[in-house]
Amino acid sequence: MKAAILNQFGASPVYGDFPEPAPSKGQQLIRVKAASVKNIDKGVASGAHYSSHGQLPVVMGVDGVGMLENGQRVYAGGGSGMMAEFATIPARYVAVPDAIDDVTAAALPNPALSAWFSLVSRAGIQPGDTVYVNGATGVTGKVAIQLARHLGAGRIIAAGRNEHILKSVLELGADEVVVLKEEEDKLAKRIADLHEASPFDIVIDYTWGKPAEMLLNALAGNDLHAEAHRTRYVTVGEMAGPTIQLPSAFLRSSAIELYGVGGGSISKEVMQRVPGEILPMLFSLAAEGKLRIDTIVMPLQDVAKAWTLQTPGKRIVLVP
Numbered sequence: 256m257k258a259a260i261l262n263q264f265g266a267s268p269v270y271g272d273f274p275e276p277a278p279s280k281g282q283q284l285i286r287v288k289a290a291s292v293k294n295i296d297k298g299v300a301s302g303a304h305y306s307s308h309g310q311l312p313v314v315m316g317v318d319g320v321g322m323l324e325n326g327q328r329v330y331a332g333g334g335s336g337m338m339a340e341f342a343t344i345p346a347r348y349v350a351v352p353d354a355i356d357d358v359t360a361a362a363l364p365n366p367a368l369s370a371w372f373s374l375v376s377r378a379g380i381q382p383g384d385t386v387y388v389n390g391a392t393g394v395t396g397k398v399a400i401q402l403a404r405h406l407g408a409g410r411i412i413a414a415g416r417n418e419h420i421l422k423s424v425l426e427l428g429a430d431e432v433v434v435l436k437e438e439e440d441k442l443a444k445r446i447a448d449l450h451e452a453s454p455f456d457i458v459i460d461y462t463w464g465k466p467a468e469m470l471l472n473a474l475a476g477n478d479l480h481a482e483a484h485r486t487r488y489v490t491v492g493e494m495a496g497p498t499i500q501l502p503s504a505f506l507r508s509s510a511i512e513l514y515g516v517g518g519g520s521i522s523k524e525v526m527q528r529v530p531g532e533i534l535p536m537l538f539s540l541a542a543e544g545k546l547r548i549d550t551i552v553m554p555l556q557d558v559a560k561a562w563t564l565q566t567p568g569k570r571i572v573l574v575p
Contacts, residue, residue, distance in 0.1 A: 258339035259558040264302030267562040276335040285321030289361035290337040292571040354542035362570040366395035377514040378457040378487040382407030390461030392420035404428030446473040454484040464496025483510035
């Protein structure tokens with residue numbers, strides 16, 4: 256079969272021939288219809304991810320959409336690499352609604368689950384909450400805006416550097432945008448003014464680094480006589496850097512609660528709900544037109560090009 260094959264950690268996968276996988280006990284063979292290119296896939300290929308082990312060569316792709324022998328379309332994590340013509344999947348999979356095409360079904364689960372974990376599992380969003388999305392122009396940030404609106408957010412503020420994409424997020428449900436390329440003093444004042452006018456209940460942060468430092472400083476309390484406002488700050492990514500300076504006094508002078516979303520941060524109980532409850536619900540929202548994701552479709556044979564292509568706000572999906 257044809258597949259995206261990784262021959263060396265740190266390199267891009269290449270298109271070539273690979274033996275068709277044989278399902279082991281509890282697995283099924285599927286004909287793959289679509290598989291998205293995500294940060295986790297690139298992390299595995301780089302050798303830095305915890306799952307980057309075992310013998311090479313290996314077929315890439317941690318998840319995807321395919322068709323069972325009975326003709327049913329399903330989404331699943333792969334028992335073998337999903338960027339191929341065929342793959343094996345475990346017994347637990349999620350049926351894909353007829354109203355969703357293969358590309359959307361392959362692209363949506365990763366960012367939609369991340370956004371759901373951030374807003375629901377970690378931040379505990381409540382109807383009427385003010386939500387600030389820092390780094391809202393990325394794929395997951397755009398999904399988070401839509402999901403926050405569906406979950407009843409009262410006000411949504413989207414912050415990012417790409418002004419063109421920022422304009423488009425207003426159509427997705429954002430009420431206001433913040434351009435992170437503004438001068439630092441002006442930007443800090445704008446964020447502080449927005450927080451004063453409608454205190455942020457939730458911050459979903461995909462940037463970390465300097466933008467996070469500025470945002471946290473703007474949220475810090477300075478008035479000992481003022482009532483502290485509880486803000487649940489959820490860090491999800493590090494587009495602007497992996498570290499920040501966070502003085503102890505900051506947490507002592509504010510009611511900000513820091514959370515993270517990533518491997519190991521979500522409880523086992525919540526993860527067990529994903530295939531039977533959470534992901535089917537997210538697929539239903541997409542089928543109803545309440546969750547959209549922008550994609551770029553590329554043939555599997557172009558995997559090496561897709562691996563390094565920059566597509567702001569859009570998810571690349573490979574099709575055999």
